[in-house]
Amino acid sequence: MRPRDRDLGMDRPITRRDFLQGVGVATAAAMTPSRALADAVASLEAPQRMPASYPPALTGLRGDHVGSFEVAHELAFSGRRDWGAVHEPDEGIYDLVVVGGGVSGLSAAHFFRAQEPAAKVLILENHDDFGGHAKRNEFRSGGSTLIGYGGTQSFENPSQYSGVTQELLRELGIEFERFYSAYDRDFYASRGLGWGVYFDRDRYGVDRVVRMRLLEESGYLPAAPSPLSREEAVAQMPISENARRELLQLFSLRGDRLPDHSIFREPAYLKKISYRDLLTKHLEVREPEVLALYQDVFSGYFGVGIDATPAYSCLMYGLPGLKGTSLGRVDGLLRWWQQRSRDPYIFHFPDGLASVARLLVRRLIPAAAPGSNMEDIVTAPFDYARLDTAGASVRLRLGSTVVRVQHDGDPSTASGVRVTYVRNDRATRVRARRCVMACYNAVIPHLCPELPAEQREALASLVRVPLVYSNVQLRNWRAWQALGIAGVHCPGRYHHHAMLDFPVSLGSYRFAQGPDDPIVVHMSAALTRPNRGLSAREQHRAARYALLEKTFESFEREIRTHLAGLLGAGGFDPARDIQAITVNRWPHGYSYDYNTLFDPDYADDEFPHVRGRKRFGRIGIANSDAGGLAYIDCAIDQAHRAVEDLLA
Numbered sequence: 001m002r003p004r005d006r007d008l009g010m011d012r013p014i015t016r017r018d019f020l021q022g023v024g025v026a027t028a029a030a031m032t033p034s035r036a037l038a039d040a041v042a043s044l045e046a047p048q049r050m051p052a053s054y055p056p057a058l059t060g061l062r063g064d065h066v067g068s069f070e071v072a073h074e075l076a077f078s079g080r081r082d083w084g085a086v087h088e089p090d091e092g093i094y095d096l097v098v099v100g101g102g103v104s105g106l107s108a109a110h111f112f113r114a115q116e117p118a119a120k121v122l123i124l125e126n127h128d129d130f131g132g133h134a135k136r137n138e139f140r141s142g143g144s145t146l147i148g149y150g151g152t153q154s155f156e157n158p159s160q161y162s163g164v165t166q167e168l169l170r171e172l173g174i175e176f177e178r179f180y181s182a183y184d185r186d187f188y189a190s191r192g193l194g195w196g197v198y199f200d201r202d203r204y205g206v207d208r209v210v211r212m213r214l215l216e217e218s219g220y221l222p223a224a225p226s227p228l229s230r231e232e233a234v235a236q237m238p239i240s241e242n243a244r245r246e247l248l249q250l251f252s253l254r255g256d257r258l259p260d261h262s263i264f265r266e267p268a269y270l271k272k273i274s275y276r277d278l279l280t281k282h283l284e285v286r287e288p289e290v291l292a293l294y295q296d297v298f299s300g301y302f303g304v305g306i307d308a309t310p311a312y313s314c315l316m317y318g319l320p321g322l323k324g325t326s327l328g329r330v331d332g333l334l335r336w337w338q339q340r341s342r343d344p345y346i347f348h349f350p351d352g353l354a355s356v357a358r359l360l361v362r363r364l365i366p367a368a369a370p371g372s373n374m375e376d377i378v379t380a381p382f383d384y385a386r387l388d389t390a391g392a393s394v395r396l397r398l399g400s401t402v403v404r405v406q407h408d409g410d411p412s413t414a415s416g417v418r419v420t421y422v423r424n425d426r427a428t429r430v431r432a433r434r435c436v437m438a439c440y441n442a443v444i445p446h447l448c449p450e451l452p453a454e455q456r457e458a459l460a461s462l463v464r465v466p467l468v469y470s471n472v473q474l475r476n477w478r479a480w481q482a483l484g485i486a487g488v489h490c491p492g493r494y495h496h497h498a499m500l501d502f503p504v505s506l507g508s509y510r511f512a513q514g515p516d517d518p519i520v521v522h523m524s525a526a527l528t529r530p531n532r533g534l535s536a537r538e539q540h541r542a543a544r545y546a547l548l549e550k551t552f553e554s555f556e557r558e559i560r561t562h563l564a565g566l567l568g569a570g571g572f573d574p575a576r577d578i579q580a581i582t583v584n585r586w587p588h589g590y591s592y593d594y595n596t597l598f599d600p601d602y603a604d605d606e607f608p609h610v611r612g613r614k615r616f617g618r619i620g621i622a623n624s625d626a627g628g629l630a631y632i633d634c635a636i637d638q639a640h641r642a643v644e645d646l647l648a
């Protein structure tokens with residue numbers, strides 16, 4: 001029997017459920033996305049028009065929140081060009097205007113000022129907060145604050161970062177050594193909490209958590225090993241006997257014993273076929289229940305499931321099938337991947353990498369926050385009213401969507417650019433000597449239609465990966481302790497993963513001490529469209545609108561149902577134990593990563609992101625899109641390159 005809304009706690013006053021987050025957008029969804037959303041916004045007070053004094057503490061629908069994207073959608077979908085009378089309140093001319101206040105845009109401002117210390121810089125950002133994906137979520141619990149991350153999560157393999165990125169992070173005061181003591185790697189293991197797989201009632205007829213890891217590698221969240229042998233774990237799974245047999249076969253599979261071993265000498269072939277095809281066509285997996293188990297195990301990473309991820313990438317990241325094969329010996333890329341010294345996955349601030357954005361903003365605008373190091377940034381009080389002060393060398397203007405960037409005359413000889421943005425329904429123009437576009441690269445052709453056609457086309461192809469990071473504040477985590485789990489893989493559910501937060505205590509911030517303390521549970525979803533023969537990019541495009549039109553109420557019901565089924569046996573009561581929910585939706589999430597997807601469209605000499613990022617007169621192009629990788633070091637490196645391009 002499905003739980004009733006009351007049992008789930010849907011009537012509890014936990015969050016700000018305004019009209020726009022609920023019914024309004026749902027009703028509007030029957031119309032075209034642009035009209036619907038524009039009408040909904042026009043008829044109501046959107047958050048962009050009600051500047052929050054401290055956005056990280058807002059709950060409900062965050063990430064690309066209502067009020068942040070409508071203007072850009074009107075431009076992109078309806079081709080709107082007329083924004084009414086244009087005002088020019090800022091006197092004088094900026095040395096640099098940056099479009100986009102994510103890590104790349106903030107870094108561009110930093111690099112520019114490093115070369116021209118007296119430069120006047122304006123950063124325009126369409127959200128009510130800075131940081132782009134590097135977003136901080138806060139929750140209040142009694143007299144204290146819980147900190148979570150809404151996007152950009154951790155530094156991954158920072159020892160491999162470029163000199164430029166390492167230097168910037170050092171300048172900001174980040175010492176990677178410090179994370180070794182800040183991150184308590186024994187926290188969950190010492191309490192006997194490990195990984196599990198959650199089989200839900202909707203798909204499997206019963207709610208059951210089986211304590212095991214689906215992936216051999218356990219570095220993501222260090223946790224206790226399963227108390228069950230593989231055979232015992234598989235025996236507990238509510239799947240058919242055939243599926244159990246196949247699964248055990250897959251676990252013990254050695255590629256060199258397969259009749260088809262020759263395919264492991266063909267990296268090019270493994271880059272072309274999907275992992276699902278490898279399983280079904282070459283590794284004798286037939287049972288849909290086995291395929292379903294693995295379908296989304298890595299989709300939070302690749303943005304698509306095993307039907308659209310190359311077999312090669314899945315093998316590289318540890319899905320079954322590589323053991324005993326000769327692939328590592330024959331292919332340089334894989335050998336490199338296996339041999340390189342991998343840093344532990346511990347380089348995480350309590351707000352993820354939002355602290356990098358905060359460190360950058362504090363450096364650029366010292367009046368916005370006190371402090372001087374990576375410890376005090378964690379709890380530094382930010383005064384958002386100080387971000388955009390007349391007369392300051394650097395100004396950061398939130399809630400401002402850029403709709404036009406245009407040279408004063410011919411791009412090859414112009415002395416400056418004019419940048420028009422919409423804020424509070426008013427069109428405003430500023431003038432600048434140079435401009436860095438650090439926004440999603442795919443929107444640039446709409447802002448700058450004078451770009452050469454080939455460059456516009458390349459930029460437009462840089463479709464991003466839609467993702468959701470939901471954070472749920474729980475009164476305590478006794479149920480997790482009772483079930484012996486810190487993280488779960490959830491086949492078939494909207495959120496494919498759920499886990500207790502990373503145990504990081506830094507500065508004066510202390511992570512939960514024991515199961516009676518409140519905690520943030522992190523749930524992630526990649527919006528895939530599996531098994532319809534769609535390519536990764538087609539899946540991303542198809543999923544984007546569905547995400548924008550999904551209401552907060554429907555997220556909330558999904559999250560409450562999910563946690564009730566997952567944790568019910570441990571004594572969890574969603575109506576009693578859930579204190580707040582923040583859903584960070586990212587219809588434009590990761591930059592498209594040609595590296596792991598081996599997209600044939602990205603196989604020519606000059607990748608689309610390289611063709612797209614060429615300097616155009618006084619306009620430079622940054623953002624992680626410009627490097628074709630969804631990583632913070634890429635965002636920083638591309639900011640540096642764009643500034644160098646402009647000042648060359």
Ligand SMILES: Cc1cc2nc3c(=O)[nH]c(=O)nc-3n(C[C@H](O)[C@H](O)[C@H](O)COP(=O)(O)OP(=O)(O)OC[C@H]3O[C@@H](n4cnc5c(N)ncnc54)[C@H](O)[C@@H]3O)c2cc1C
Binds near residue numbers: 105403591
């Ligand atoms: C859920 C998630 C998890 C991630 N986890 C990690 C991780 O663990 N490690 C890692 O290294 N990377 C991670 N990433 C990748 C992340 O994208 C990069 O690390 C980095 O934060 C990207 O920064 P950026 O400035 O290039 O882009 P963005 O963060 O996208 O910033 C661009 C900004 O420009 C704004 N903008 C767009 N158009 C306009 C306009 N017309 N006018 C004004 N502003 C505009 C956008 O709204 C946005 O705020 C993650 C990404 C996501 C979505």
